Amino acid sequence: MSKSSAFDVVIVEDEPYLASLHRDFIEQNFKLRVVGIAATLEQARALLELHQPPLVLLDNFLPDGQGVELIDSPLLKSFDCSVIFITAASDMQTCSQAMRSGAFDYIIKPVSFHRLRSSLERFMQLVETKRHVKVVDQTALDRLFNLPAINIPSASSTKGIEPNTLERVQAVFTHKPDISWSVEQVVQEVGISKTTGRRYLEYCVEMGFIVVEMQYGNIGHPRRLYRKKIGA
């Protein structure tokens, strides 16, 4: 990270003790400066207008309204501001609303500082990247804003794939390479559930081990069959 002045942060949280804890955590660990703590929506609006900070920690339950209203407001859209939306576990429905409005991150209360740290790290990464990428093209921009998704390691598609089961699935195709299998037949052979079977088959397709075939002919929809790719 380059030497530079700290970024402004506004904390919107009506529990003063919690707010000051957050402030201490932020200022001790990151190059961020908390310029204001708002306990109400009204105070939050005033502070945001005054400081136009690049980051706001936004709690949802406030005495005079819901924080989620702010995310969509023209005020936040008027300058480049990232929102870390914080709400209680019992209020995940609001998270779904916040997601549609496009907050930077969503954290469930009680806030794990570990989780908050990673969120703030990603934010720092975002602003640093922005600073260095002088010419911003559309793809770069997309990449920046899809930062959370990009953080998934490419190998993550192996999630839910066990080598043992995979081997057994592959064995079905290796033993009879000329036969096209339906999902039902494969899961029966291997002894796994249909939903799990689909995941392994799709993984094998991704790996290029098998291919999808469509079988037309019978009434209704075409049947989808899997067959070992020649040479795989």
Place this chain on the structure above:
Amino acid sequence: MKRRLPFQVKLFLSLVGFSCLLLALLGAILFHVLDRQLHRDLGQRARVQATQIALMPGLAEKVAARDVSGIAHLIQPLRNQSDASYIVIGDVREQHLYHSESPERLHLPMIGGDNAEVLQGKTIISMRKGGIGVSLRSKAPILDANNQVIGIVSVGYLTSYIANINARLLWQAGLYGLLLLILLFIFSWMFTRNVKRQMFWLEPKEIALLVLQQKALLEAMYEGIFAVNAEKQLILINRAARELLDIRQPENELIGKPIEQIVQTPLTFFDPTSVVDNRSLHDQITVLNQREVIVNRVPIEVEPGAERGWVFSFRDKNDINTLSSQLSQVKRYADNLRIMRHEQLNWTATLAGLLQMQRYDDAMRYIQAQSEGAQAVLDFVSTRITSPCLCGLLLGKFVSAREKGIELAFDPACQLTRIPTGISETALMSVIGNLLDNAVDATLKAHNSAAPVELYISDRNQELLIEVADQGVGIEDALKPHIFEQGVSSKPSDVHEMAGSDHGIGLYLAAGYINQAGGSIEVTDNSPQGTIFSVFIPFPGSVSTGQHHE
């Protein structure tokens, strides 16, 4: 201040007053007639006596001889028998020859001046002031053998005597009148009381106010109300009823018509047997004018047990459904709140305990565990799905399923970073949302199933794959070929469920979107039970729809 008399008193007073006036008039006429009759009768009596006296044998001779004592001797016994006030005999020179009351008037002239006709031989009846007062009298001539008038007989009744008789009559009549008046009082009082009782002891003004009030009340009611009499004729209908049943005619045209002409009711609606069985009906679902309504029926009873008709009130069934579903939502919400509060209390207590015992690491772990599950789902969804709207949708469905007690399990391999160009984001949301809703509903209906609804989304290959699996009630084989047709729904339309037209349209729409994007949807049975919906939507640019024939 002007004091208003109560209606009963007013009616009573006017009844009595008018009756008294009538009685008085009747009395006056009667008295007048009686008085005249009395005068005529007395006149006749006087005349008969006068004529008879004039014809008394020996009188003419004594008058001619001017035998005053002889005349007196002759007349005196008669005088004693007669009720007349006086008997007078005079000569042709109008001088008294006999006066029964005042003998000192002998030889003095007769007073009254009504003798001219008598002296010509006529008998008269007249009313004159005589020597002893005003009297009704009759005068007859005394004739000699040659029919020459030689004297005058006058028999009279003093008016004081007549007045006396009248007074006696009047007094009697008055007594009867009083009796009548008392009867009249009693009758009037009973009559007014009876009227008042029939008016429920209300003043006419109060009744008018009540009528107006009732009218306003009926019109203000949101419920439809109509009433029929025992002949099943409409006697009342309010605006809401006319609007709900779509009756266009004005109210005054409707009143009095047979109800069957106005409202089409099922045959059992007025079934006498059902009427006898339960006279008041509550919340009965029926059809009026092709509209499903919930009806209450209350009999109108003038006296206990004697029905004079019924009042029906009814509401639109759809309104009730909306209300009850809202109510159940509120109830569920309240339940959630109660549970949440309970959990919160437990949570705080545990945390306080841990802190007091200075087990800080345990406290830390405990706190983190609270948000971990939710945070994990949140992070999973937001990192695997790049479309914010789809993220929101999935999280929303996750939460709403959890509120219904059903877990929405995201397959660990879920990933959606691109959307096929053939389908819009909103259409894709509609497809996924619909499949998830159906799966949750199917699981809910399989009462013993606690199995999660599984969702697998993958964009890794040439097709976008969406797979939604539930272990719910499944789909009947007979229904399977038709589930993508409009209006086909496996959701039962029983009374407790919203009678909605949105059922049977979700899958139809979803299939439409998928077909437009060149994709396909497959339905297979899950094991041990339930259904798997698999949607494949090709990404353009890939060689073909995933077909790799080598």
